[in-house]
Amino acid sequence: MTILELDSVSKTYGSQVVSKEISMxxxxxxxxxLLGPNGAGKTTLLRMMATITKPDSGHIRFLGEPLLDIxxxxxxxxxEERGLYKRMSVVDQxxxxxEIRGLSRSEAQGEIRQWMQRLQMxxxxxxxxxxxxxxxxxxxxxxxxxxxxxxxxxxxxCTIIHKPKLLILDEPFSGFDPVNADxxxxxxxDLKNQGTAVVFSTHRMDxxxxxxxxxxxxxxxxxxxxxxxxxxxxxxxxxHYDLAIAEDQExxxxxxxxxxxxxxxxxxxxxxGNWVHRFQCxxxxxxxxxxxxxxxxxRIVHFAEHIPSIHDIFVQSVQSQNHA
Amino acid sequence: MHxxxxxxxxxxxxxxxxxSFIVMTLIGPFLLALFYGGMIWVGTxxxxxxxxxxxxxxxxxxQYPGLTSVxxxxxxxxxxxxxxxxxxxxxxxxxxxxxxxxxxxxGQGSLDSVTAYSTQSLSLRQERELRSHLExxxxxxxxxxxxxxxxxxxxLRQGVELHCQTLSDTGDAQNSATTLKSGxxxxxxxxxxxxxxxxxxxxxxxxxxEKTNRIVEVIISSVRPFELMMGKILxxxxxxxxxxxxxxxxxxxxxxxxxxxxxxxIQQGLENTQSMQGAGSQALQTSxxxxxxxxxxxxxxxxxxxxxxxxxxxxxxxxxxxxxGAAASQDTxxxxxxxPVSLPLVFGLLIAQASVIQAPHGSLATWFSYIPLTSPIVxxxxxxxxxxxxxxxxSAILLYSTFIAMVYLAAKIYRIGLLKxxxxxxxxxxxxxxxxxx
Numbered sequence: 001m002t003i004l005e006l007d008s009v010s011k012t013y014g015s016q017v018v019s020k021e022i023s024m025x026x027x028x029x030x031x032x033x034l035l036g037p038n039g040a041g042k043t044t045l046l047r048m049m050a051t052i053t054k055p056d057s058g059h060i061r062f063l064g065e066p067l068l069d070i071x072x073x074x075x076x077x078x079x080e081e082r083g084l085y086k087r088m089s090v091v092d093q094x095x096x097x098x099e100i101r102g103l104s105r106s107e108a109q110g111e112i113r114q115w116m117q118r119l120q121m122x123x124x125x126x127x128x129x130x131x132x133x134x135x136x137x138x139x140x141x142x143x144x145x146x147x148x149x150x151x152x153x154x155x156x157x158c159t160i161i162h163k164p165k166l167l168i169l170d171e172p173f174s175g176f177d178p179v180n181a182d183x184x185x186x187x188x189x190d191l192k193n194q195g196t197a198v199v200f201s202t203h204r205m206d207x208x209x210x211x212x213x214x215x216x217x218x219x220x221x222x223x224x225x226x227x228x229x230x231x232x233x234x235x236x237x238x239x240h241y242d243l244a245i246a247e248d249q250e251x252x253x254x255x256x257x258x259x260x261x262x263x264x265x266x267x268x269x270x271x272x273g274n275w276v277h278r279f280q281c282x283x284x285x286x287x288x289x290x291x292x293x294x295x296x297x298x299r300i301v302h303f304a305e306h307i308p309s310i311h312d313i314f315v316q317s318v319q320s321q322n323h324a
Numbered sequence: 325m326h327x328x329x330x331x332x333x334x335x336x337x338x339x340x341x342x343x344s345f346i347v348m349t350l351i352g353p354f355l356l357a358l359f360y361g362g363m364i365w366v367g368t369x370x371x372x373x374x375x376x377x378x379x380x381x382x383x384x385x386x387q388y389p390g391l392t393s394v395x396x397x398x399x400x401x402x403x404x405x406x407x408x409x410x411x412x413x414x415x416x417x418x419x420x421x422x423x424x425x426x427x428x429x430x431g432q433g434s435l436d437s438v439t440a441y442s443t444q445s446l447s448l449r450q451e452r453e454l455r456s457h458l459e460x461x462x463x464x465x466x467x468x469x470x471x472x473x474x475x476x477x478x479x480l481r482q483g484v485e486l487h488c489q490t491l492s493d494t495g496d497a498q499n500s501a502t503t504l505k506s507g508x509x510x511x512x513x514x515x516x517x518x519x520x521x522x523x524x525x526x527x528x529x530x531x532x533x534e535k536t537n538r539i540v541e542v543i544i545s546s547v548r549p550f551e552l553m554m555g556k557i558l559x560x561x562x563x564x565x566x567x568x569x570x571x572x573x574x575x576x577x578x579x580x581x582x583x584x585x586x587x588x589x590i591q592q593g594l595e596n597t598q599s600m601q602g603a604g605s606q607a608l609q610t611s612x613x614x615x616x617x618x619x620x621x622x623x624x625x626x627x628x629x630x631x632x633x634x635x636x637x638x639x640x641x642x643x644x645x646x647x648x649g650a651a652a653s654q655d656t657x658x659x660x661x662x663x664p665v666s667l668p669l670v671f672g673l674l675i676a677q678a679s680v681i682q683a684p685h686g687s688l689a690t691w692f693s694y695i696p697l698t699s700p701i702v703x704x705x706x707x708x709x710x711x712x713x714x715x716x717x718x719s720a721i722l723l724y725s726t727f728i729a730m731v732y733l734a735a736k737i738y739r740i741g742l743l744k745x746x747x748x749x750x751x752x753x754x755x756x757x758x759x760x761x762x
Contacts, residue, residue, distance in 0.1 A: 077545035
């Protein structure tokens with residue numbers, strides 16, 4: 001059953017339309033990426049999903065029911081701007097957030113112990129304590145004693161401690177060092193495999209392609225593209241093919257033989273330092289014809305259709321819409 | 325309600341576990357006693373203090389036949405001179421005298437032309453004392469000129485000790501103890517004033533801190549802003565009540581200790597006084613009378629009214645303070661909102677000082693003890709003066725109803741304000757937030 005369904009959701013602040021007729025479906029066990037430039041309306045959309053604000057028009061359904069405050073128990077929300085109580089201990093914070101999301105105290109304590117062991121956070125417990133395990137959990141460090149990275153891990157743990165069915169994350173990787181970012185990424189994938197639906201906004205395109213099953217690209221409050229990540233990329237395939245031949249690789253400048261070709265889109269060096277030429281193929285100039293042309297010129301080391309990355313789609317479509 | 329409970333517990337526990345709370349709870353009463361003691365000391369000192377350098381030397385010039393001589397007073401030493409005013413002024417400039425009192429007879433039959441010259445301005449008190457001393461001397465001279473002995477007349481004056489008693493419906497007479505009641509009422513009102521600000525700003529800072537820490541967005545994804553606000557307000561209220569309970573327990577312990585220690589001595593003193601009726605028993609009798617008056621106060625009613633109106637006033641004002649904390653983005657933003665919100669409270673204290681103590685059942689005091697923004701102060705000052713339960717109930721209902729209405733409005737500001745950052749909000753913004761649906 002669909003976890004969250006948005007149906008023509010719109011939101012206006014004053015005269016500014018921040019969400020315009022947005023429809024989305026978030027399925028269990030999937031990760032949905034929300035893309036868009038700054039000010040596109042991603043945070044407003046995530047806040048509406050998290051029951052913090054309500055749409056002016058349209059409907060949001062959670063597990064088939066109209067979204068209400070009571071559903072917030074089954075969600076975990078981590079905003080972009082994060083914060084915890086500075087003078088509260090690690091365990092007290094986790095207990096507090098677990099309880100306000102509907103876990104009983106004993107359930108919460110069990111979850112905390114389990115997660116602290118998994119995330120190797122047991123050293124956050126005050127080393128001076130020599131009492132039993134239960135008491136030691138109570139004597140954990142205060143937030144102000146933790147490093148920034150540790151605090152971020154704790155913040156993420158506060159979001160998932162109550163085993164939510166839907167995880168809503170606003171820029172979840174911002175501020176994390178690569179090690180912690182990988183850790184969070186692994187947990188997100190684990191939760192997904194356990195059936196949790198995840199929706200997150202990000203600027204990091206590598207995350208989108210490697211993590212997301214579905215994406216929605218929004219700009220100026222309205223969706224530009226939506227769908228399965230690969231389908232969105234394929235939908236933007238413009239008939240471009242990349243060709244690289246061994247004989248070109250010795251040339252310091254772009255080889256002259258291709259530059260006069262009418263179907264050449266561009267020539268560039270790929271990350272490995274090889275010259276690659278991108279051609280526009282169509283009915284008159286087919287990919288087979290290009291392949292033949294390449295094999296006549298030398299030994300082909302690379303030949304592939306160029307499917308635009310999410311990054312390219314993002315930049316191109318946002319720029320063209322903003323200039324329109 | 326469950327979530328209000330969780331927020332309440334967090335607010336309560338995090339505050340009472342705080343070292344500064346424990347320290348303030350233990351030393352607070354002593355600081356307060358020190359404050360009141362200091363106020364009383366300053367007041368007494370101001371009355372008793374004299375200018376440095378002993379009595380001022382006053383030289384009298386001119387003449388007035390009605391006034392034969394001016395005797396010494398506490399602050400002034402008088403001397404007559406036959407020199408004229410101008411040459412005496414030279415003495416004043418040299419510093420050998422402090423004041424010249426030039427008395428002229430204008431032939432109008434009264435002492436209506438007296439001029440005091442000095443190099444330094446006389447204080448208000450010195451002016452008043454000089455005037456009343458001259459009036460007294462003149463009065464005595466006039467009595468003598470009529471053939472009456474002023475000392476004999478003074479001896480005819482009798483001191484009257486007025487014992488005011490109030491009769492209850494059942495006909496029982498009780499000590500009125502007006503001064504003590506005024507004192508108790510005013511101390512309680514001042515405590516309410518102080519603690520509404522203290523605990524109200526705790527709520528405000530809590531809301532502001534959660535907003536600036538950016539934790540609030542995480543919380544309100546699971547807790548409604550209304551629940552967050554109520555949990556915070558009630559949690560801080562419980563902190564205040566805990567503090568009061570500790571202080572009441574400390575006070576009760578102190579009174580019990582004093583009664584046990586001084587009680588037998590007072591009983592002994594009472595017996596001695598009854599047998600002696602002599603000099604020196606006046607002070608003891610005053611002490612016994614105060615002790616009796618203290619015991620005659622309706623403490624049950626006073627404490628009940630205090631707690632009822634402290635809670636009502638705190639709840640009303642702290643919901644406003646919470647809204648201010650949620651609307652502001654930084655400390656400096658709160659200043660412009662604090663003043664209009666706290667003015668009624670300050671006004672209540674002024675009414676308590678100016679009106680209630682003079683006429684506790686007068687129309688001004690009565691009306692302001694019904695108006696919800698001032699009743700937490702004014703009703704509490706009136707409470708020791710036999711205010712009827714009906715009046716107390718009516719005022720409390722008004723206060724608590726206003727609190728509910730105010731919470732409804734404040735929650736709207738709170739809900740929108742918590743997610744607004746950057747620009748300092750204006751009164752117009754607050755009005756728009758109240759009207760905004762989501």
